[in-house]
Amino acid sequence: MNVNGTHTRTIWLHPSNPAIVQIIDQRALPHKWVIEDLTCVEEVATAIREMHVRGAGLIGATAGYGMYLATLEAKNESLESLRSAGESLKATRPTAVNLAWAVDRQLAAVSSCSSLEEIRATAKKTAQTIADEDAEACRKIGEHGVELIRKIAEKKPGTPVHVLTHCNAGWLAFVDYGSATAPIYAAHDSGTPVHVWVDETRPRSQGAKLTAWELGQHGVPHTLIADNTGGHLMQHGQVDLVIVGTDRTTRSGDVANKIGTYLKALAAKDNGVPFFVALPSSSFDWKMKDGIKEIPIEERGSEEVKYADGLCDGILREVLVAPSNTPAANYGFDVTPARLISGLITERGICEANEASITALFPDLAG
Amino acid sequence: MNVNGTHTRTIWLHPSNPAIVQIIDQRALPHKWVIEDLTCVEEVATAIREMHVRGAGLIGATAGYGMYLATLEAKNESLESLRSAGESLKATRPTAVNLAWAVDRQLAAVSSCSSLEEIRATAKKTAQTIADEDAEACRKIGEHGVELIRKIAEKKPGTPVHVLTHCNAGWLAFVDYGSATAPIYAAHDSGTPVHVWVDETRPRSQGAKLTAWELGQHGVPHTLIADNTGGHLMQHGQVDLVIVGTDRTTRSGDVANKIGTYLKALAAKDNGVPFFVALPSSSFDWKMKDGIKEIPIEERGSEEVKYADGLCDGILREVLVAPSNTPAANYGFDVTPARLISGLITERGICEANEASITALFPDLAG
Secondary structure, eight states, X not given: OEETTEEOOSEEEOSXXXXXXXXXXXXXXXXXXXXXXXXXXXXXXXXXXXXXXXXXXXXXXXXXXXXXXXXXXXXSXXXXXXXXXXXXXXXXXXXXXXXXXXXXXXXHHHTTOOSHHHHHHHHHHHHHHHHHHHHHHHHHXXXXXXXXXXXXXXXSTTSOEEEEEOSOOSGGGSSSSOSTTHHHHHHHHTTOOEEEEEEOOTTTTHIIIIIHHHHHHHTOOEEEEOGGGHHHHHHTTOOSEEEEOOSEEETTOOEEEETTHHHHHHHHHHHTOOEEEEOOGGGEEXXXXXXXXXXXXXXXXXXXXXXXXXXXXXXXXXXXXXXXXXXXXXXXXXXXXXXXXXXEEETTEEEOSSHHHHXXXXXXXHO | OEETTEEOOSEEEOSSOTTXXXXXXXXXXXXXXXXXXXXXXXXXXXXXHTTSSOSHHHHHHHHXXXXXXXXXXXXXXXXXXXXXXXXXXXXXXXXXXXXXXXXXXXXXXXXXXXXXXXXXXXXXXXXXXXHHHHHHHHHHHHHHHHHHHHHHHHHSTTSOEEEEEOSOOSXXXXXXXXXXXHHHHHHHHTTOOEEEEEEOOTTTTHIIIIXXXXXXXXXXXXXXXXXXXXXXXXXXXXXXXXXXXXXXXXXXXXXXXXXXXXXXXXXXXXXXXOEEXXXXXXXXXXXXXXXXXXXXXXXXXXXXXHEEEEEETTEXXXXXXXXXXXXXXXXXXXXXXXXXXXXXXXXXXXXXXXXXXXXXXXXXXXX
């Protein structure tokens, strides 16, 4: 998508040195634009763990490039060091399935290579393919999902379609376009009027910091709201459609996404508002059925809840909101049961959130 | 409740000068303890409008004292200036019904007085009665509500009862005890183990700043969580009971409370968790039936959503979280329909959230 009017991806190889991977350090957004060089697996693991990059697709793409950097560090054609690098990458964050998917895809790709040179070339190509496929899947999600927005627009000509989204399942969470935002960008770019309610998404405020910023950069009308607000808006007919992303979706359609997604799904159900989840097929976990019982939920540090950070007098500062000795719990994700979901928007089209419909769309992957 | 081990109310007359009303400036909590002197109606209106004091009961009590200060400013026994003072107080915040209730009670009390001296004495006595009755109503809410906690405790001996609350319907929102917290304090003080999940309550973070602080001061075990978290906790059996307060409840049991309450009620319903609302009868609006259509919802400034504030290097600072040019909407309250509410805990006992049950408990007030 556009940043200052220039089309930009979220991860790429250094234009003059292909041994360096470049990312946007998203921790500094929206206040500063920082490009970070990643030169080894350890830096990649840190970037994922400490959320310089985040979001299902981008975590996968970054892990793919991380495995490529691991081949540059490897001393011989044994896959031992690559497997070890893969384990260290997988351990950085537990919920997003794209991470393990990208690592395993790299390991499979290089398994038949016979020389270190071939391993490196294959890993480089695979990393770029993962990134390209991610961008292409999101573009197709946009093509399919925009029809939902257009249908609503036809019923209320002259007024924008109000889409609510939670967290950042945007361009910044993938390589390009985003998942939940892809239909929004497609609508906006093709002249269908759309307005986005942006959940701020505490405790890390990815909505306030990232989604509001990227929609603003691309010129999409939007309004920031506290996470508490969506139910009230839906009760008063101010939300036409909810679209969120997912970090892992089971084969039966249960959706793990940023904590608080489940609450919005309940409100959508209670008010008859369609609730869609947008995802590339790399976010399906084909081994899991019961999302609430099976999907591991990341617990993060309590300081993310007790502190807020932002710009003060031109400096990025952290402020303590709660009493210093107050205990806090910080669950990163929740699971929205399939029964609350109107449909899944994938790169192959829209399906229902149930095993029959999902596996019919992805017979080759569902196994 | 206790502050640094000393029993403290939230509003009182200056011990040596009864022409001064003293409050805790709650904007500085939890980081600083600031007592503020209010000496005229205008200062009282500012204190309510700018949330030096907030919370249904305390707004009512403060308005009561404000009307008393208005009688000290009055130049003769005409009620004209008092009516005008009452209008200015009522205009400070639209949602809490206690505000208008306290103003009208003062106007009724002084209406039969024949001298300015009598008006002043009556208004002083009425202000103190409103405060005392508020404290006593909350104490009784605690007596009735604690039985709900004890019944759950009997079923899980040796483990604490987990109560989730939203915003601050605590001691700080009333004159003493609080509404939602009264049963919690009563349980804790009588040896029933209780643990509170405290919603941080964006955008003003009354949970993080006030509820966590007052529970900590009184020694009640608690854990701060982002507002997004309650649904996940309920899905995993970690919430036994939800108790919230209300700023206005209709005669049919629809409950206006801090924005986001409705989302927690939906999650409670979906997971079979009892959801109770605690309120003194002064928070009923006997004229209203349909809460979603009729209760006015306060809209506040967008800067409350875009900024966060807290302690940084020993100084209270404000940080800009979102992009500076991002538009934001800030609705202060939402309405939870009666169908989602397990019961109302009042000073006269617990009733169902429907007109028959409410008016049976308050036949003298329901009209």
